[in-house]
Structure formats: structure tokens, C-alpha cells
Amino acid sequence: MNIHAPPSLLELASQSLLRDKALAIAALEDLPMELFPPLFTMAFAGRHREAVKAIVQAWPFTCLPLRALLKEQRLHRETLHAVFDGLDILLALNVRPRRWKLEVLDLRKHAHQNLWSIWSGSRTPGFSLMEPGTAHPMNRRQKVEDSRVEEKQPLAPLEVLLDLYLKEDTPDEFLSYIIKKVKERKEVLYLCCNKLKIFAMPIQNIRKILNVVQLKSIQNVEVNCTWKLSTLGRFAPYLGQMVNLHSLFLSHIHKSSEMSLEKQKQYINQFTSQFFHLHHLRVLHLDSVSFLKGRLDQVLRCLNTPLEILSITNCLLLESDLMHLSLCPMVSQLTSLSLSGVSLTNLSPGPLKVLLETVSATLQLLDLDECGIMDSQFTVLFPALGRCSQLTVLSFSGNPISLAVLENLLTLAVGLSKLSHVQYPAPLESYDDTDGTPHPGRLAQLHARLRQMLQEAGRPSMIWSRANACPRCGDRIFYDPGPLLCPCCMPV
Template sequence: MRGVRVKRGAMSRPAVAMHSLVFLCAQKVVSHYTTLQDALDFIPKELYPVLFKAAFLDKRTPSLQQLVETWPFPVLSFQKLLRKCQHCEYALIREKPNKLCIQAIILGVVTYLTKLLEERHSSKRYRAFHFPSKGKGDKGQRLKVLDMTGLQDEGQGPESMSLWSRTVTLAKACLDISKQQSKYMRRTSKRRKGPYSTTLTLPIPHPVWVDVWVDLFVNSTSYGVLKDALQVNSINALRLRCRDFRAEELSIASTVGLLEFLDPVGVRQVDLRFNNLGLSGLRVVLPHLAKFTNLASLKLPYSNIDVRRLTVGMEGSLQYFANQLSRLKCLKELNLGSSRLSGKLRQLLGDLHSPLESLELAFCYLLPSDFAYLSQSHHTPALKKLDLSGNNLSDVLLHPFLGLLTESASTLLHLDIMECRLLDTQLNALLPVLSRLSRLRYLGVFGNPFSAVGLKNLLHRTLGLPDLRLVIYPYPVDCYGEDLPWPPTSSNLLNGAVDEEKFSRISNELQQMLLSGNRTDVVWTTNLCRHNSLDYFSL
């Protein structure tokens, strides 16, 4: 049965939700831990997924741990279990992960593995495993893969668990299992020796393992514990399998050391930021990325690259950088934000075999020659995401930029041009091209000195974009005091005092325009943090 309406008080979810009768029953079962324990022997395994989602939704952590310990399938995937389904319309995978729920799940896997290791290495279970009786005997290992990828990591609150915390918690769990495994192996080694140190020919226990697919975030504080966990990864019963790897504030040696421990096949994204690598550091790090045969995304923002005054040695390093990028055959996303790349885009991107689908060049001091190259390159017709924030598009770059947008009009889904010094005059030139971006979903124009009239024109010209869902717009210059310098810089706009009453009035007018245009599905906001921009892998 379906169609039962249930009221909930959570602010991040609809007040009225559709739950099936099966889900309502699952909520009741997981609300009583002892009842769940008694019922698990009689519950069909097909009901485990709905029980898991009900326990996660209602934060029934003891029940959640028990379900993980007895999970009857080889794979437990967050992305599959926490998505919108026929029994519950909540897509929990899109919400901030609850700290206690994540801890309960990890503890459930650790407890499951600890019990399994004990069984496999105890003498009684040892014999039962190799010489099973006609009774139940050893049923073998059930859970083999825990997939924790896809959880949100933006705007963490006191009850949620950040990616950094998940990384540390999992690393510690791996080390705990490694200690348990070593203890059981020492026991086995002692049992193998008979009287007078003669060795008994007892069989070797079958290996026990669970692979945890996870996104990892490490900095100087968590480096030690993650390195220790990865060092025992190949022989450990709880093994980390990294999908997306992010490192901040690490030395070159530490970065390289961790990259060497990662599985070369599973990694799809490497994000190295605030590491002060420079061209010399990148020369050391980049060769270690070639082993990641499925690497689709490389992010190197804030890497302290400045090509405007190249020495002979730096020129060689820049060419080496370009050569290493060309070795990444599956690369589809590249972020070089906050690097001074003036006039060097052709050299850096010209040898890439496959076209990029996401290119982030924020605050890169680009020149007209860079835009000329991009407009003619094989990347532009494939671009889905483009970030040119912080480049001055108000002067000589405006027309090359319009040409670039025209070339990518049929594919572009995400456009960031924040803090580009665009005035109403440039916006008017931009509007005809913007209105032809028929697939655009996200537009970021925050930090540009637009007037209220300019913003209304922007809203009016984009009403016809059917896929547009989010616009991050600036506070109109009308809302600032008379002392605002003209033309204002991004700093002037960010630090200037805004008349909240004027802004509220203009904001209401914009919302009314959306309502009149039947586009209440579009969010117009000045909030940079509350709404996440599109991730490349979700495009």
C-alpha cells in the first residue's frame, strides 16, 4: 500500500511526505531495538533496505548498527539506500549526514568484522569451517563492500559529520581492526606450534575483508592517522578504497606519500589545494597521478603558480606541467583557480587528448589570447561547466568572452562569472548570448555592480531558460550608500554597507517577477553558502 501522508517537523524536508505502509511499519520496528533483535531471524532479507532507511531517517542508531552487523547482502551502498524510493520520498543522500548514524554504521561494520575474525581464528570454528558438519556450520562472509560515497559535505552543523571527520573515524576503525587481526593471527601462530616447537599442519583461515568505498579529506592534522591506516590497507580486513581524494595544507612529501598508497583504479578525482606547491612542487607531484587510470577530475586551486615573470627554469617546469597533464587520458575536469596563467592556456591545455567538460579558471588573470584559444579549441563545444570568476570581463575580454559563450551555448549547464567587474552596460551586451544558453542550470553573477534595473533585465531574459534552477545574484548598487566608489571593486561591494530595507523591496520585486512568469522553480539568492553549485559529476 502507498499514498499515506505523514507530517514531519524537519525544516529541510517537506512538511507533508508520502510514505508507504511498508515504510511506516519499518519505522515502528526500528523504533524498538529489542523488538528488532527478536524479529531479525524472521524478517525477509528484502526488507533490510527499507528498515535501514527508516532507521537512518529517524536516527535509530542501535537499530542501525544491528542492521549493519546482520546485513544479508554483499554490498551496502549509501547512494542506493538513501535515495528517493517507492516507500519514502526523502533523498537522504542529499542531506547533511547525521554524525551518530554514520558512527553507528561504522561501528556495525567493525563489530561484524571482529566477530567474523574471532570465528575464523577460534579452534572450534576453525574445524567447523574446514570440516563442516551437517548442521548450520559456517555461513561464510556476507557483507563485502560498504559504499559511503556521495554524502554531502557542505554547511556542516553540530549534528552532522564532515568529510574530514568521516575520514578520521574510518582511519581509526581500520587501525582498530588491524590490531584485532594481529591479535588473532598471533593466537593462530601459537596453535600451529605443538609440543617441543614442532609445527602442526593446521589449515590457514580464509581471509576476511570489507572494502569501504569513501571520499577522503586530509590535512596536516589528520595526515598521521590516515597514513597509518593506508599503510596496512593491503593486508587489513577493513580496507579503504578511495573515490575522491582531497588534501589541504600538506607538504610535497606528505602529498606524494598518500597518493602512493591509493588504489590506482578507483580514484576518479584528486583535489590538492592550499598546499603552496608552485611549479616546482607540481613537477614532483604530477608524475604520481599518471597511475590513476580513471582520473576524471584534477583540482589544483591556490597552488601558487605565476607565469607572468617566468625564468628559464620556470618555463621548463611549465612545459613539464603541460606534458604531465597530457598523460591523464580520462581527464574531463580541471581546476586551476587562483593561478596567474596569463597567455599560457594554449600551452597548458593544447595537448590534452580528450576535451574538457569542466574548466575552472577563477582569478587567473587571463588575456584576450587565452579566450581566443579557448573559443577555437576542442574543449569549448564540450564544456558543461565554466568558471571565469575574478577575471576582468568589463574591458578587452568582453567580446572574446561573448564569443566563447556562443561556441559553448549548446552544452553549457553551469556558468560562474562572479566578481568580473561587469556593469549594466556589459550585462546588456551579455544578455542576448545568455538567453541562448538553452541548457543552463546554474548562473553565478555575485559581486558584479549591477543595478536593480539590470537585475530585472537579467531575470526577464532568463525566464525562458527551461532548465535554470539557481541564480546567485549580487546586492544591487542601488542598495549602497552615496559614498560607494565608481566603478566599485569587488572589495567595495563586499565590505560596503547595504540598506536592508531597499534590498528587501528589490528582492520582493524579483520574486514577484518569478511568480508572474510561472518560474517559482528557480531560486534567486544572494547567499553564497546556503545553495551549493553543481558538482561536475552530477552534471
């Protein structure tokens, strides 16, 4: 039998008010602030349109975190319209009621916020659209109240926060409605976005949406779909206006074989030149970006500020690209570096060694998975790796190295006091000559040997796990401590 907790006094008071719509609306003028959140939540859940409109018009906090307040409840279309209908009335009058302090309407799905700190007057960080040196709206309002000026003051623009996940050919009903309302009140309603993720949508539709968004509010951009170089060129001008961008993830940008070299150069210049405007960029992920080969320096020299995280994965690079990377001052303070899937087999390890030496005081994560690094190359990198005093995670699965090099690496690793997790490939000696797959018995012996070495070195808590590509499907098989077979290798 389920025993439900009795409703709190706040909930009981809210329920009582909502039974009489006229009383509830009349009571808002003198209602204690702590009653507004539960009252609004119940009014929204119960689809009390008029009550919702009235509560929004009297909201005494700077932020209305709509989805966080509603938790698992759905944003009912009619009741959402009631929220904007209430705002419409105020925005049309262009005056601020006595108790109304709303500055931010937060519609983000996955916002985990300390609601009481927001309600007490703290702004959501990172979304101010004011220029440096401009007084904060709360400060302006406080001065108005302190000086006992007339209650009704002109409205400042209201920010509507919404993370954008563009997955369909056209915007969904919810996004279309928000865009419509912002267009209607573009002088007083600002559509702001912290996260922009593009999975699939025609570029013309993306541009229509971005034309409505306050681009300087965007801090994180992820383009995780297949784009032609010409599409990237059309997106580039918008990227350059995202002046507060902190993180950029770009994947699967392909050059057309039919495109002239002149056109390719034009689009690449359009993209790379935007980095001059991104003074807050700290995280850059480039995955399967075809134009990087021989042109990485063009991206690097446009960077304005030092990066903290750099990931260049599944790209073709020349030795000259690595040389430019090792000498670039904007990567000298990296905490995370990934070159996973970048073939280094036929390249000199010298530039990578220089880069590791440069970032040795700051680097915490190093990912060299599937780079084709040979024994001789690893041996060159050992001294630089030994200087990475802040390294906590090292991953180099999928590289054809010998047991001797692996044991030497373990000896080096135990000297790095902060290194806690190493992911390594099965050494060449563990492979079965008959089918080219690692032999489970040999792998078990290897794991036991490494654990013994860690015990003897006084580092038994350091995690060493193995990962290799499945010979059938290419997915990784992990071993810790024994092999976890890929599903495609398991008997039916």
C-alpha cells in the same frame, strides 16, 4: 521510557555462536551466507580476535565493506589487526579456501553502498585494476566451480580500498599500518584509492604514500593547500599515472619571484604534459593558480577528452587566454562553467560571448560572480545567454550593473524555461552614497519590483536572490527576500 526493538533471529543466532568460540569457527564451513555479516559485526564489536580472523578467512562475498558494516563503531586497532592477521595466513599459503570469495576489503569512511548488492557478488564500481579484455575474477572463479576443478586455487590480488585525506605532516597510525601491511604483501595486496585529498603534508611524505598506491585506481584528486610551482612539478609524474582520473581540483599554486623563467617553464611543462595521459578527465577546477596568466592555452591543448565541468576561479587571465578558451574543442560540451573571481573589467566580452554560444546546447550552470562585468559587457552577452536553453542556475553577484540592465536580464531569463535560480548583485542605484553600502529600503523595493515582473511573466517560482560583499569583512551578505546582515555588522 525507551523501548528497544527485540533482537532479530539472525542477531540471536550470531550471539549464540560467539558464546562458544570453537563452535563458531567450526560452524563457518556450513554457515548460511546471510549469517556472515551480523556475525562479523558482532565479533568485531566484541573484539573476538580469533573469530574475526576465522570469519575473514571464510568470507563468502566478493567485498568486505568493513566500515559500512560497523556503521558508528570505531575501527579498534587490535581487531583491525586481526582482520589482516587472518588475511596474512591465506596470502602466505597462496591458496583460496572453498567458500572464500573476497576480492575487495573496503576501508573507506564515507562509503554509502548497497551492502546486499555487494555481498551478492556485484563489484564496487570503478576499482577494477585489470586491463581491458581481461576476464573478471568472478567469471574466472565461476568457470573453476562449473568445471569442478580442485577447490584450492591460487589467490588473485586483494584490493584494499581507502580514501586518502592527507592533513598532517605524517600519516596517522591507521594509514601507516595499512601502508605497512601493503608493503609486506605488495604482490598480493593492492592499495586502491578513489579519492585523494591533500590539505597539508610535505611533498616527500606524499610521494612515499603514492609510491604504495595503485595510481590508476584514483578517480578524484583535490589539492587544497598552498604549493610552490616546484612542488607541483614534483607531484606531476604521479598525476600522469592516474589514467582513470575523472576530477581534478587544484588550488593556490604560486610562482616564486626568485625562480628563473626557464625553471618556471620546466615545471609548468611537467604539469601540463600529464593531461595527455588523462583520457577520462571530465571535471577541472583551477583556483588561485598563478601561472595561468598567458598560459591557459598550454593547459587546454593538452586535454584529451571533452570536459563537462570547468572552473577557473580567482585567477589572472589575459584576453588571449579567453580567446583560446572560447576556441578550444575540449570545452564545447560544458554543462558547468565558473569564472568567479576572474577580472573581466578591462577585457573584451567577445571571447566569452563566443564560448557561451558554443556551449549553449549543454550549459546548465554559469557562475560569473565577482568578475567586474560592466553594463556594456553584459549587453554584449545577452544574445548568447538567451540561447542557453538548458541553463538552470545563473550567478553573477558582485558585478557593478545598473537596474536597467538587471531588468533586461530578467526579461531574457523568463524566456529560458529551465532557468530556476538566479543570484544577482544589488544594482548601482541601490547603493547609499554616504558609505557605499546597499540601502535596505531600496533593496526591498527592488526585490518587490522583480517579484512583480516574474508574476507578470508567468514565472513566479523562479528564485532571484541577491548577494553582495560585506564592506567590512568581505564575506557575502545574502538577501532573500530581505537583507541577512553579516555578523560583523550586527550590534553587540
